[in-house]
Amino acid sequence: MKDFHFELLARDGEARTGIIHTPRGPIHTPAFMPVGTAATVKAMLPQSVRETGADILLGNTYHLMLRPGAERIARLGGLHKFMDWPRPILTDSGGFQVMSLSALRKISEEGVKFQSHIDGHEEFLSPERAMQIQRQLGSDIQMVFDECPALPATHAAIEKSMALSMRWAKRSKAAFGEQEQHSCFGIVQGGVYPHLRRRSAEELTAIGFDGYAIGGLAVGEGQAAMFEVLEATIPHLSPNHPRYLMGVGKPDDIVGAALRGIDMFDCVLPTRSGRNGQAFTWKGPLNLRNARHAEDEAPLDATCSCPACRSYSRAYLHHVVKSGEIIASMLLTWHNLTFFQDVMRAFRAAMAGKNAASFARNFLADYRAGESEDSG
Amino acid sequence: MKDFHFELLARDGEARTGIIHTPRGPIHTPAFMPVGTAATVKAMLPQSVRETGADILLGNTYHLMLRPGAERIARLGGLHKFMDWPRPILTDSGGFQVMSLSALRKISEEGVKFQSHIDGHEEFLSPERAMQIQRQLGSDIQMVFDECPALPATHAAIEKSMALSMRWAKRSKAAFGEQEQHSCFGIVQGGVYPHLRRRSAEELTAIGFDGYAIGGLAVGEGQAAMFEVLEATIPHLSPNHPRYLMGVGKPDDIVGAALRGIDMFDCVLPTRSGRNGQAFTWKGPLNLRNARHAEDEAPLDATCSCPACRSYSRAYLHHVVKSGEIIASMLLTWHNLTFFQDVMRAFRAAMAGKNAASFARNFLADYRAGESEDSG
Numbered sequence: 001m002k003d004f005h006f007e008l009l010a011r012d013g014e015a016r017t018g019i020i021h022t023p024r025g026p027i028h029t030p031a032f033m034p035v036g037t038a039a040t041v042k043a044m045l046p047q048s049v050r051e052t053g054a055d056i057l058l059g060n061t062y063h064l065m066l067r068p069g070a071e072r073i074a075r076l077g078g079l080h081k082f083m084d085w086p087r088p089i090l091t092d093s094g095g096f097q098v099m100s101l102s103a104l105r106k107i108s109e110e111g112v113k114f115q116s117h118i119d120g121h122e123e124f125l126s127p128e129r130a131m132q133i134q135r136q137l138g139s140d141i142q143m144v145f146d147e148c149p150a151l152p153a154t155h156a157a158i159e160k161s162m163a164l165s166m167r168w169a170k171r172s173k174a175a176f177g178e179q180e181q182h183s184c185f186g187i188v189q190g191g192v193y194p195h196l197r198r199r200s201a202e203e204l205t206a207i208g209f210d211g212y213a214i215g216g217l218a219v220g221e222g223q224a225a226m227f228e229v230l231e232a233t234i235p236h237l238s239p240n241h242p243r244y245l246m247g248v249g250k251p252d253d254i255v256g257a258a259l260r261g262i263d264m265f266d267c268v269l270p271t272r273s274g275r276n277g278q279a280f281t282w283k284g285p286l287n288l289r290n291a292r293h294a295e296d297e298a299p300l301d302a303t304c305s306c307p308a309c310r311s312y313s314r315a316y317l318h319h320v321v322k323s324g325e326i327i328a329s330m331l332l333t334w335h336n337l338t339f340f341q342d343v344m345r346a347f348r349a350a351m352a353g354k355n356a357a358s359f360a361r362n363f364l365a366d367y368r369a370g371e372s373e374d375s376g
Numbered sequence: 377m378k379d380f381h382f383e384l385l386a387r388d389g390e391a392r393t394g395i396i397h398t399p400r401g402p403i404h405t406p407a408f409m410p411v412g413t414a415a416t417v418k419a420m421l422p423q424s425v426r427e428t429g430a431d432i433l434l435g436n437t438y439h440l441m442l443r444p445g446a447e448r449i450a451r452l453g454g455l456h457k458f459m460d461w462p463r464p465i466l467t468d469s470g471g472f473q474v475m476s477l478s479a480l481r482k483i484s485e486e487g488v489k490f491q492s493h494i495d496g497h498e499e500f501l502s503p504e505r506a507m508q509i510q511r512q513l514g515s516d517i518q519m520v521f522d523e524c525p526a527l528p529a530t531h532a533a534i535e536k537s538m539a540l541s542m543r544w545a546k547r548s549k550a551a552f553g554e555q556e557q558h559s560c561f562g563i564v565q566g567g568v569y570p571h572l573r574r575r576s577a578e579e580l581t582a583i584g585f586d587g588y589a590i591g592g593l594a595v596g597e598g599q600a601a602m603f604e605v606l607e608a609t610i611p612h613l614s615p616n617h618p619r620y621l622m623g624v625g626k627p628d629d630i631v632g633a634a635l636r637g638i639d640m641f642d643c644v645l646p647t648r649s650g651r652n653g654q655a656f657t658w659k660g661p662l663n664l665r666n667a668r669h670a671e672d673e674a675p676l677d678a679t680c681s682c683p684a685c686r687s688y689s690r691a692y693l694h695h696v697v698k699s700g701e702i703i704a705s706m707l708l709t710w711h712n713l714t715f716f717q718d719v720m721r722a723f724r725a726a727m728a729g730k731n732a733a734s735f736a737r738n739f740l741a742d743y744r745a746g747e748s749e750d751s752g
Contacts, residue, residue, distance in 0.1 A: 039695065043702040045683060068670070068695045076673060076691050084687040275702075294444070297452060307421060311460040315452050319415065319444040326419040329702060 004140075004183040004210055006242045006263075010351050014234065014261040017351035020211075020242050022140050023181050024080070024088045027055040029242060029263040030347055032254065032340045033090060035271060038063045039073075039083040042271050043329040044337070046085045052306070052334065053341035056088040056140075058266045061133050062097030066116050066123070070136040078138030090141035090185075090266070092246070093130040093172070096215070099148045107147065109164070127171035131184075139182065143213065144172035146187045151219055158191035165189045166203045173207050183210035185244060191216060192225050194232035201236035211242040214262075218248045223256065230260045251280060251343055252364055258347055259360045270340045274333030277321040279308075281339065282363075284370030286314075288332065293318040306338040307331060380516075380559040380586055382618045382639075386727050390610065390637040393727035396587075396618050398516050399557050400456070400464045403431040405618060405639040406723055408630065408716045409466060411647060414439045415449075415459040418647050419705040420713070422461045428682070428710065429717035432464040432516075434642040437509050438473030442492050442499065446512040454514030466517035466561075466642070468622070469506040469548070472591070475524045483523065485540070503547035507560075515558065519589065520548035522563045527595055534567035541565045542579045549583050559586035561620060567592060568601050570608035577612035588613045589620040590638075599629060606636045627656060627719055628740055634723055635736045646716045650709030653697040655684075657715065658739075659746030662690075664708065669694040682714040683707060 006029075008018040020027040034041045034049055036057040041049050049057065059079055064070060076082050079089055095112075098105060102114035102123075111126025130145035146165040149157060169186050176184040186204035190196030204212060214233055217226045230245070237243055244264035245257050254265050270280065277288045281301045286293075296314035304310075308317065308331035320328040343363070350359035382405075384394040396403040410417045410425055412433040417425050425433065435455055440446060452458050455465055471488075474481060478490035478499075487502025506521035522541040525533055545562050552560040562580035566572030573590075580588060590609055593602045606621070613619055620640035621633050630641050646656065653664045657677045662669075672690035680686075684693065684707035696704035719739070726735035 038699050038701060039692070040701045040703040043706075045703065045706065046687075047683075067699060068691070072671060072691075075671060076689065082689070082692055082695075084692075295448060295451060307423075311422075313452060313458070315444070315448075316415070316458055316460075319458075323414050323443060325414060325416050326702060326705060327416040327421065330419075330421065330706070 003181055006211070006240065008240070010354075012351050012354045012356040013259070015259050015351060015356040016261060016263060017348045018242075018263065020263075022088045022183075024086065024140055025055065027088055027264075028344075028348060030254075030258040030344055031055055031264050032344050033058045033264065033266040034337055034340075035060075035266055035268045036083065036085070036089075037268075038067065039079060041333075041337075043275060043326070043333040044271075046083065048334060049085075049337065050087070052337040053345060054337065056090060057085055059089050059091045059137065059139065060094070060097060061091050061130060061137070062094035062101065062125075064091075064137060065094065065125075065133050066118050070133040074136040074138075080138060088140040089137075090244075090264075091134045091137055091139035091143065093134070093143040093145040094125050095130070095146045096148045096247070098125055099150065109167075111145075112147075127168045128175045131172050131175035135176075135179070135182075141211065142176060142182060142184050144169040144184065144186050144209075146189060146215060148216060149191075151191075151221075153191065155191075155193060158189075158193060159196055162189040162191075162196050162200050166200060169204055170207055173209065185209055185211040185213050185242075187213045187215040187246070188233055188237075189216050192221055192229055194229070197229055197233040198236050201233055205236070205238060209241070211244060211264075212237045213244040213246050215246045217245065218253070223253060226253070227256055227260060230257055230262065234261045251340070252367055254340075254343065255347065255360045255363050259356055270336030271333050274336045275329040277328065277332065278336075279317075279332050279339075280336050281370070282366055284367050288314065288317045288321045288328075290318075300335055301339070304335065304338060304342070306335045308335040379557055382587070382616065384616070386730075388727050388730045388732040389635070391635050391727060391732040392637060392639060393724045394618075394639065396639075398464045398559075400462065400516055401431065403464055403640075404720075404724060406630075406634040406720055407431055407640050408720050409434045409640065409642040410713055410716075411436075411642055411644045412459065412461070412465075413644075414443065415455060417709075417713075419651060419702070419709040420647075422459060424710060425461075425713060426463070428713040429721060430463075430713065432466060433461055435465050435467045435513065435515065436470070436473060437467050437506060437513070438470035438477065438501075440467075440513060441470065441501075441509050442494055446509040450512040450514075456514060464516040465513075466620075466640075467510045467513055467515035467519065469510070469519040469521040470501050471506070471522045472524045472623070474501055475526060485543075487521075488523075503544045504551045507548050507551035511552075511555070511558075517587065518552060518558060518560050520545040520560065520562050520585075522565060522591060524592060525567075527567075527597075529567065531567075531569060534565075534569060535572055538565040538567075538572050538576050542576060545580055546583055549585065561585055561587040561589050561618075563589045563591040563622070564609055564613075565592050568597055568605055570605070573605055573609040574612050577609055581612070581614060585617070587618040587620060587640075589622050591622045593621065594624045594629070594643075599632065602629070603632055603636060606633055606638065610637045627716070628743055630716075630719065631723065631736050631739050635732055646712030647709050650712045651705040653704065653708065654712075655693075655708050655715075656712050657746070658742055660743050664690065664693045664697045664704075666694075676711055677715070680711065680714060680718070682711045684711040
């Protein structure tokens, strides 16, 4: 038996809670993975990320292959040692970033030629190369290389792209080979078309993966359409493997998707928003730039245990955001990552009491009631 | 007796070690004060600054009066509470920043009219206003308002400016009044002219202050000229009060000045350099941008206890500096502040053994031998 397996602890409707066991430690699900793009979760030390409750980070193959390079990280002992994060790391395959960041892409059956967004030099990614890089990084959960079609796209274009991604998934799995310490996840594609999603899920299941991701969502289709895709896809995924919704999302997206049976999430939202002066709270997001915080002695969130909430007033956070001070990014990122982990902890606790649906209802009511108050 | 006094523990030649007792805690001298310009030591949490060994921070009156405003900080409970630093804070008077940062200055006997560098609105600083602001901030050590003449300047201009600063020192002291919990320092001016420095020191002594600063140095005159001014000035300062060399400096400046009898220092160098990829070590400064660090598995400094040295290779620091990641500023600032405090600790320990001169000799030999190796 592989050192990697999913233990289901409880179900409540479609929602699940469990533990993904890995040689580098357990991942409690539903889990939120902070994004550590370039071997750092921006504005955080790894020990602080761990203190928020994160069991696993996400690293970006595209960024790391360009700088500092996968071979270099391998020579330096792997990504965990390099960035001082001994716990599990999931790496994406670079497919999404190639489409969103690089210039002059040329897609063929073999793979994708592209130019680095950093210095313009020509690079190549294929299923084989993407899996090789992830192995060099020492990634615990390695994602298949997929094609992410630009939207809007016709049904025919989505179908063609999905079919290519399935052929690439097969090659990715073959390139992954056998790794006792690591695992490999497939990625369901198919846009907003239920029958394409189903076909993709079935083809991946036939190949056989350690977990199944749902890709190509949270790209502008809206929450209702996203939830419809989840409801059309999840019944065709193995109940015995973790399910990962890539790039999602806002707190209400996450709670709604977890209720529908998703186990893993990642998103730049808590970190990127933190660097832009936005804080997430149980009563909705706050914009600390807003002048109404300028003399507010209250903490961001009196119930939160992060340093921003324990030691500072909203007035201070307003001041450092307005002044462009690095401590603003540090404190708001820390707070936002703590909030996202607090939401996951609360969801898991509700699951244990079979209260997932009522937790979600109350969460959304509070969150959306406050959401409009500070859209400045 | 005031709650503020200087206890001399040992002398070795002109060098001294002691404790400045304050109601907010002791300051071990010679002391280095990290600069917390806008109510934050850039890229650091205050708890981390304390962990480096800092007993006291410096805050900038000019920046804080413009944003968020001294009245606002007073309403929010003072600077210590606002920025979560319960230990001593020294504030400058704004005189230096008015000259170096603001536009359209107009100096009169009364004070200085100037335009904010942030939004151009007109502001006014005088001895009375500068002391009022520092009292509103709740500063533990308040500096007199002085004029800092632009260099180069003639002897006549320096003399005239020094005389104005002495009249302002008298008004500053009167405006400071009696504050049991706080102290007020005078500032010796007089350029590189020994007789002007002497006259300034004597005039300040006649007014009577809790400590004496030496201003107007480290502005391009060079280390030899600076040390000559110290040697010409210090004999005319009370041995029973702390002596503070403002805005200094590089590690070798600090060691040389401490050897000549200076007790307190402040400088942006460790924090600003940290944000620019430079690290200070016992073997001289290192530039982490330099490609020779790209695959170096060694820590910055194997003897250092900071997180950058405990958990990361030079290769990682090179990567995050090159990538412009915030963690590069966080780690290198933390390291540099630790190094500056380590130098102060080592100097104080050498003083206890009456070895200040040989410590300084060895320190400078090691530091300068390595200094050229990484000037890239």
